[in-house]
Amino acid sequence: NAGVTQTPKFRVLKTGQSMTLLCAQDMNHEYMYWYRQDPGMGLRLIHYSVGEGTTAKGEVPDGYNVSRLKKQNFLLGLESAAPSQTSVYFCASRRDYLTDTQYFGPGTRLTVL
């Protein structure tokens, strides 16, 4: 049982490049989340999904897109990376609406030059 995994662990992009971050969970959780972590600001929610085929915006969605084609995977896309998107990205999952604990992946450190 691997829990929540994220790929890649590190990535360096140039401004304007695109990339996709992959999050996978093997716990059959319904809900999945993408957060970004910036120094002194805690974690902020980018997008979330309450089930396969659904996505919704969080508090800082601009510049990102997401997809949840399979229940176990949640993809975060950057179409045209900007230096302001330099951050550490965390994926999390939660079993369902009856539980409130989120389980986090190890994170992806992204640098945009």
Added chain:
Amino acid sequence: GDSVTQMEGPVTLSEEAFLTINCTYTATGYPSLFWYVQYPGEGLQLLLKATKADDKGSNKGFEATYRKETTSFHLEKGSVQVSDSAVYFCALSDSGTSYGKLTFGQGTILTVHP
């Protein structure tokens, strides 16, 4: 909107010292409260939680009590170890939302010296 405020850091202690990290919150409804810990180079791990007023969460020697009257959830440990060095995040999950958004504090860096 909801918010979480943690004490300013970083916090530096000697081994076996007493630890308190303050956390206060603002929320509508009846949130669940959490402490997450992030060890160097790793993701966040749930340390403990409390789901209603006066509940005490505990794990690995850490404790926190949900105080509705003071809107606080302070983290305490009686005797810290070097291995407790990490970043600690206080968070709340508002049961009033349909998707269980977590609102985090800014994090407190704890360093424990031998």
